[in-house]
Amino acid sequence: MTAVGDREKWNARYRxxxxxxxxxxxxxxxxxxxxxxxxxxxxxGGTGRHALWLARRGLETTLADVSDVALEKAAAGARRxxxxxxxxxxxxxxxxxxxxPWDVIVCTYFLHRPLxxxxxxxxxxxxxxxxxxxxxxxxxxxxxxxxxYLLDDGELPALIRGLTVIRSEEGWVESGRxxxxxxxxxxxxxxxxxAEASIG
Amino acid sequence: MADPxxxxxxxxxxxxxxxxxxxxxxxxxxxxxxxxLGPNGAGKSTLVDALTRAVYPALGLGPTALRIYGRDRWDxxxxxxxxxxxxxxxxxxxxxxHTALETVLSGFFGSVGxxxxxxxxxxxxxxxxxxxxxxxxxxxxxxxxxxMSSGEVRRAVIARALVHQPRAxxxxxxxVSLDIRGRRELxxxxxxxxxxxxxxxxxxxxxxxxxxxxxxxxxxRDGRILHDGPTREVLRSGPLSEVFGVDxxxxxxxxxxxxx
Numbered sequence: 510m511t512a513v514g515d516r517e518k519w520n521a522r523y524r525x526x527x528x529x530x531x532x533x534x535x536x537x538x539x540x541x542x543x544x545x546x547x548x549x550x551x552x553x554g555g556t557g558r559h560a561l562w563l564a565r566r567g568l569e570t571t572l573a574d575v576s577d578v579a580l581e582k583a584a585a586g587a588r589r590x591x592x593x594x595x596x597x598x599x600x601x602x603x604x605x606x607x608x609x610p611w612d613v614i615v616c617t618y619f620l621h622r623p624l625x626x627x628x629x630x631x632x633x634x635x636x637x638x639x640x641x642x643x644x645x646x647x648x649x650x651x652x653x654x655x656x657x658y659l660l661d662d663g664e665l666p667a668l669i670r671g672l673t674v675i676r677s678e679e680g681w682v683e684s685g686r687x688x689x690x691x692x693x694x695x696x697x698x699x700x701x702x703x704a705e706a707s708i709g
Numbered sequence: 710m711a712d713p714x715x716x717x718x719x720x721x722x723x724x725x726x727x728x729x730x731x732x733x734x735x736x737x738x739x740x741x742x743x744x745x746l747g748p749n750g751a752g753k754s755t756l757v758d759a760l761t762r763a764v765y766p767a768l769g770l771g772p773t774a775l776r777i778y779g780r781d782r783w784d785x786x787x788x789x790x791x792x793x794x795x796x797x798x799x800x801x802x803x804x805x806x807h808t809a810l811e812t813v814l815s816g817f818f819g820s821v822g823x824x825x826x827x828x829x830x831x832x833x834x835x836x837x838x839x840x841x842x843x844x845x846x847x848x849x850x851x852x853x854x855x856x857m858s859s860g861e862v863r864r865a866v867i868a869r870a871l872v873h874q875p876r877a878x879x880x881x882x883x884x885v886s887l888d889i890r891g892r893r894e895l896x897x898x899x900x901x902x903x904x905x906x907x908x909x910x911x912x913x914x915x916x917x918x919x920x921x922x923x924x925x926x927x928x929x930r931d932g933r934i935l936h937d938g939p940t941r942e943v944l945r946s947g948p949l950s951e952v953f954g955v956d957x958x959x960x961x962x963x964x965x966x967x968x969x
Contacts, residue, residue, distance in 0.1 A: 534763065534764045534765055535765060537723065537724075537764075538722075538723075538764070538765035538766065538767055538768055539767075539768055539769070540723045540726060540767060541721075541723065541767045541768065541769040541770045542767075542768050542769035565725075566726065676768070678782070680782065680783075680784055680785075681784040681785045681786050681787075682762075682785055683762055683763050683764075683785055685785070685786075685819070
């Protein structure tokens, strides 16, 4: 699909969305682990369910998405709450990650494998990467995302290079989807990671 | 011995950055019948959410574990098949144009109502009818749920939670907004359900829901456990005044509890 066609597809979808969903309970369970100061990037974050949560916690947050409709909705949500939120209209299938350094990068339900090579350089030292995405087993119960947009089962940890994987899990989760979830950190030796967070 | 239904070791759940559960330790054995009692905002619903894996313990605050039937990792569909869960949200979602029988059958599919792609077998239908009988609403099989009384809806949703023979029943404020008849019928049905040794976790802010079969009460306030003991020891003026933050008087008559 062309970049313009992609944008229009997502704009149509986000126009129909009434309100952003609450943040993923997996992300919110990391509240005590993730920093509250610094810069955060929400990759292809739609109407900002995660960007707004990051901003509420005090992070200087940028929401990057291909859909200007989604970005405007997120900006309106931020204004209502009196939050600072930077928005960036960008097609991350065609463009590299916005330049960091980022202290937190969140990438949920957006799969463009070449981006993974760019995460380590985009992260600040000690920076955190959080990724969640559906895997192929999800097709057993859901038609979407379609096969071309799914991770293979077990694939996600292997996509992470140059970062320390702190938590990685995969299975049927609260949303009813089969998800891979991963938390990784730049420049962290495993002995620096709180032991309770390190459940492989 | 069977694995415990619940083992929470120093479980903290944060909501908007604040602990809704605060380093909670709680163990409930398989087959136990327990009430979790506390005021609004004590963390009761978060406890149910943590048990059903709708929320997760906060990481990074020290060693913690949350095991259900001995496991800390669950396929959510497998877990839902072991726990019969009734919450306000589920009652609301089920109050629609489906019949009581369809509503109960939908428990097999984790859906609300029966849809064309669902394959309902004769065995499923028989289990659904048995569940309706166990809640004394067999006569409402073909009645639309949105035309029933609140008490009947509540019983239909509990029947839905029971249809696949879960090992434990988890009820969050089951009698809220019921009149005395609806409440009495529901409590009678609950008593029948736990006599076969099934676990019951009843989450409530009122003593009226505490059926005589409940032999242990855990009180919760500000996300922490204040008391945990036999029903008669906990349901006394002193402990309950502490839990609710006002002077509370307690009376028991023929296994029915009241406080004022």
